[in-house]
Each structure stands twice: as C-alpha cells, then as structure tokens.
Amino acid sequence: MTIADVVKLLDAEILCGEDHLDTEIHTACGSDMMSDVLAYVKDQSVLLTGLLNPQVVRTAEMMDMLCIVFVRGKRPEPAVVELAKDKGIVLLSTEKRLFVACGILYTNGLGG
Amino acid sequence: MDCVRLEYDVDGENFASAGNASESVKRTLKQLGVSPASVRRVAIAMYEGEINMVIHAHGGKAIAEIYPDHIGIYLKDSGPGIADIDLAMKAGYSTATENIRSLGFGAGMGLPNMKKYSDEMTIDSTVGVGTTVYLRIDF
Structure with missing residues (x-):
C-alpha cells in the first residue's frame, strides 16, 4: 500500500510530508518505547506511536523510516513537525488507538 | 592512513538535540557512498x-574517524561511570x-544494541570519572 492508503484507512490528518503520499510501504511497527524500536525493528517503514517527543523523529530517521503515525489523536509540538519536514518524514495523526490502528493496517495487508 | 575526522559536543542538557552528531555522521557516510546497510x-x-x-x-564528546573500510567512534563523557560493565551489558x-x-x-537495550550493530566495542569506565566507549563498524 501507499502512505495515502494509510491516511485513508486510519482517517488520519497529514501533519507534514504531503509530497510523499505516493511512497510504497510494506511493513510497520507499533511501540511507545524507542529503545525497543532501535533494538528489534528491521526494515519497517512506518512507526505507529503515542510518544510525541523529537526523539521519535530521530529514531525514525536512524532506522530509515518513511512515516510516523501518532495515535490516540495526539499531535506533536511544531518543532517536532519541523524536524520531520527537514528529514522528509511524513507525519500523520489518527484518533484511533495503537492496537486498533495497527490491526487495521495489518488486516489490509501491511506486514510486521 | 588518512581518515575523515569529525568531532562533536554532545549537549547533556538538551534532550531534543540528542542525535545531532549521529545524524551528521550518517549524512557524511551517505555522501561518501558507504552502503545503506552499513550506514x-x-x-x-x-x-x-x-x-x-x-x-x-550530562553529555560529552563524540569523535568519528572514517576510513575507507571502517569507522571508529569514540564516545567520551565525564559522567558517573559504570560500576558493573557486565551487568550494564545485560539486555533489559x-x-x-x-x-x-x-x-x-531506558529499556536496558542501549549497550547490547550498540554491541549488536558494531564489529568491535570496548568500554573503558571509572566510577566518578567517566566512560569512553569505542565502536568500530566495518563497511
């Protein structure tokens, strides 16, 4: 699927990265613990999280991830959005909870 | 052998800026044409x-020495030191x-993860004086 599909499936708001919505993605992970993302994730291109600080964007950048989805209706500070813009990472916000958001993407073909 | 040497101050008071040095090194390696997996x-x-x-x-200094076939990274701090390095290396x-x-x-995955992704890692630490971690990653 593409990032645009994620936007549609999660009824998400696009916070930045409108230019990259056509990018193909195949896998995702969900975690509030960046330590675990750095330790266990391999080649996942989407990160779903309820954590909002700048290190979420840094972690995604180090892992070459393309898109971050903030769950539970959360929105990060403008400085975090700016950092993501700078790195070319798409930021989305959805009202759905982490478990539900992951479930929707998984059942629609996104792998773990 | 000639190398590209990069040195950074890591600001211990600014959590938001943590990662600046790593990002800069990542960008430099990409520009030098190092494979994405190694980067x-x-x-x-x-x-x-x-x-x-x-x-x-509370921060410290990060030094990266980039050679044609590997990178050496020195992370030096004047923090509290690590009393039991074997214990600190335990996942979790x-x-x-x-x-x-x-x-x-703070999941207890930092040091084990650093070891996992590097080809050589040494920790030199004295309680009350500080810690220097050396990482070598082959390209």
Missing part, C-alpha cells in the same frame, strides 16, 4: 551511545529513571 548500523549504534551520554552522563538492565522511560528510552 544504518553506524547510525543506530552511535545514536544509542549519544542518547546514553545525554540521559546518563537499566538504571534509567521513570522520567527517562517516559521519554521512550
């Missing part, structure tokens, strides 16, 4: 180290506070 190993290992310096040791062991965990770190 990612360097980025993750160094970023974990940088985060450690900020959350445990952490002395991080609840405050650090609420920021998404």
Whole structure:
C-alpha cells in the first residue's frame, strides 16, 4: 500500500510530508518505547506511536523510516513537525488507538 | 592512513538535540557512498551511545574517524561511570529513571544494541570519572 492508503484507512490528518503520499510501504511497527524500536525493528517503514517527543523523529530517521503515525489523536509540538519536514518524514495523526490502528493496517495487508 | 575526522559536543542538557552528531555522521557516510546497510548500523549504534551520554552522563564528546573500510567512534563523557560493565551489558538492565522511560528510552537495550550493530566495542569506565566507549563498524 501507499502512505495515502494509510491516511485513508486510519482517517488520519497529514501533519507534514504531503509530497510523499505516493511512497510504497510494506511493513510497520507499533511501540511507545524507542529503545525497543532501535533494538528489534528491521526494515519497517512506518512507526505507529503515542510518544510525541523529537526523539521519535530521530529514531525514525536512524532506522530509515518513511512515516510516523501518532495515535490516540495526539499531535506533536511544531518543532517536532519541523524536524520531520527537514528529514522528509511524513507525519500523520489518527484518533484511533495503537492496537486498533495497527490491526487495521495489518488486516489490509501491511506486514510486521 | 588518512581518515575523515569529525568531532562533536554532545549537549547533556538538551534532550531534543540528542542525535545531532549521529545524524551528521550518517549524512557524511551517505555522501561518501558507504552502503545503506552499513550506514544504518553506524547510525543506530552511535545514536544509542549519544542518547546514553545525554540521559546518563550530562553529555560529552563524540569523535568519528572514517576510513575507507571502517569507522571508529569514540564516545567520551565525564559522567558517573559504570560500576558493573557486565551487568550494564545485560539486555533489559537499566538504571534509567521513570522520567527517562517516559521519554521512550531506558529499556536496558542501549549497550547490547550498540554491541549488536558494531564489529568491535570496548568500554573503558571509572566510577566518578567517566566512560569512553569505542565502536568500530566495518563497511
């Protein structure tokens, strides 16, 4: 699927990265613990999280991830959005909870 | 042998800027044409180290020496030191506070992860004096 599909499936708001919505993605992970993302994730291109600080964007950048989805209706500070813009990472916000958001993407073909 | 040497001050008071040095090294390696897989190993290992310096040791210095076939990274701090390095290397062991965990770190995976992504890692630490971690990653 593409990032645009994620936007549609999660009824998400696009916070930045409108230019990259056509990018193909195949896998995702969900975690509030960046330590675990750095330790266990391999080649996942989407990160779903309820954590909002700048290190979420840094972690995604180090892992070459393309898109971050903030769950539970959360929105990060403008400085975090700016950092993501700078790195070319798409930021989305959805009202759905982490478990539900992951479930929707998984059942629609996104792998773990 | 000639190398590209990069040196950074890691600001221990600014959690938001943690990762700046690793990002800069990542960008430089990409520009030098190092393979994406190697670049990612360097980025993750160094970023974990940088985060450690900020959350445990009030910052310090990060030095990267880039050679044609590998990179050497020195992470030097004047923090509290590590009393039991074997214990600190155990996955899941952490002395991080609840405050650090609420920021998404402190799961006790930092040092094991740095070892996992590097080809050589040495820790030189004295309690009350500081810690120097050396990482070598082959390209």
